[in-house]
Amino acid sequence: MQNDPSPALALRRMIEGYQVSQALHVAATLGIADLLAEGERSADELAASTGTHAPTLYRLLRALASVEVLHEGDAQRFTLAPMGQTLRSDAEGSMAGWAAFIGSSAYWQAWSGLLYGVRTGENAFVHAHGQGVWDYRAAHPENGALFDRAMTALSKRASAAMLAACDFSGLRSIVDVGGGNGALLAAVLLAHPELQGTLMDLPEVVARAQAQLVVAGMGDRCRVVGGSFFEQVPAGADAYLLRSVIHDWDDGDAVRILATVAKAMATHSRVLVVERVIAPPNEGRDAKFSDLNMLVAPGGRERTLAEFEAVLEPAGLKLGRVVDAGGFSVLEAVAAA
Ligand SMILES: C[S@@+](CC[C@H](N)C(=O)[O-])C[C@H]1O[C@@H](n2cnc3c(N)ncnc32)[C@H](O)[C@@H]1O
Structure with a gap:
């Protein structure tokens, strides 16, 4: 070159x-x-x-x-x-998968509305398609499958770092909230044979995930639950994992999701939020461009640690340890006393 x-x-x-x-x-x-x-x-x-x-x-x-x-x-x-x-x-x-998805025409059109987003603060994907990303993917299953494949690719890379960074000892059950096609949960279960998993996501997404979990050999250790994390998540698990979920939403919706999780938790449960954390000025290109991606597509945002605390607290959660996991951070939270 x-x-x-x-x-x-x-x-x-x-x-x-x-x-x-x-x-x-x-x-x-x-x-x-x-x-x-x-x-x-x-x-x-x-x-x-x-x-x-x-x-x-x-x-x-x-x-x-x-x-x-x-x-x-x-x-x-x-x-x-x-x-x-x-x-x-x-x-x-x-x-x-990521290359196929990022350049796909629906996504591409949304990005052409970045200027619209910056001028108005509104969501460019909705402006381009008349509906949000999740409704669009439900209405266009081939686009949904393309997205799931893209997420799998990214998640494989990030899963190893997360598994190395997180302490799962003492845990018996884990719910992957918004777990997509289950690739991350399958990796967690494979590394921790003592764990039972629950994959929770939208009904049409878990329907696609079920077969893959069976193929990954996790069918008998993993329950699949379809539903909305704005309404209910399975109760009483030792840990709730939310990877690349909170960044899809604005602060109000992020608090609603975390509050649903907090309501489902037992007193000993912990929450593991896995996201990129916005770095100080002039650093952290990946998170800062991912933030623009969140602005344009799902209508969410990447956050600083202080901004994470600001959405955890009103949901009744308290931020504990923050562990670095290869470009991502694992933010551990428990119920506020
Ligand atoms: C960015 S993806 C992350 C997927 C997975 N956690 C990962 O890291 O690969 C966000 C996930 O949230 C799910 N989702 C969106 N709205 C939801 C809702 N209302 N209830 C449950 N899941 C939802 C999507 O289907 C998608 O799988």
Whole structure:
């Protein structure tokens, strides 16, 4: 890749960053990295396998090689560069699902409303689609499945760090609130054979999750409950896990969800909120851009520690330990005395 220290060129590349994002989206949607998993292929061979227009696919591939996702050899033949390896769907912590989802047209349209969001403080996804992300995904199951796949990819990467950081000793039961397709819960149960799990999420989401839990071998140790965390979550568990859930919501809704959890807790229960915490000024790009993503799509926000305390407290919860877990933090809370 051509390196140029000029601030103008560095900025220009950021300005054009959406072009790279779309190129990665197309490569992930076509499964290019999976086709290259076995080794070198020509643009023509890849076009034949993906049913695409060969000369145009070549233009996409050489652009991706220029940003070190692929490597272009002689005669328009390509291999995977280290970044491209992570686009394979079988890669540990694969980025394939995330790339396919982030560039998908519904999401893309919502992001084109960022200016609208900044001007009005309103939700750009609702502005673009006339409904919020969860209703949209329920009405468009293929989009919901794309989202679940994206979450699985991200969660695999984050799960290992979370498992290493958290102390699950002494726990017998855990509810994963808004647990999506159950990938995180399955990882927790696998690492802790003494634990029984409950996966709780919207009915249409847990319906998709059930089969995956069975495949992961966790069917008999994991109950699945469909419902809304604004109404009720299963009562009396030792621990309640909420990973990347609170950031989807504004403060009022975050308090409502946490209050539902607090109501279900036994006196000894603890809550594990797993989120990115907003860093001091000039640091923490991932959380600060995720915050914009929350603004544009679900209508939530990333928070500082003080902002987390401000939503835990009115829900009747008290923040305890905060443990670093590889870019995420595990915020432990118990019922306030
Ligand atoms: C950003 S995803 C996080 C999924 C999972 N915890 C993870 O870390 O991969 C948020 C989850 O909240 C769920 N959700 C949204 N609204 C809900 C509701 N009212 N009740 C229960 N779950 C809900 C979504 O279906 C989705 O699975």
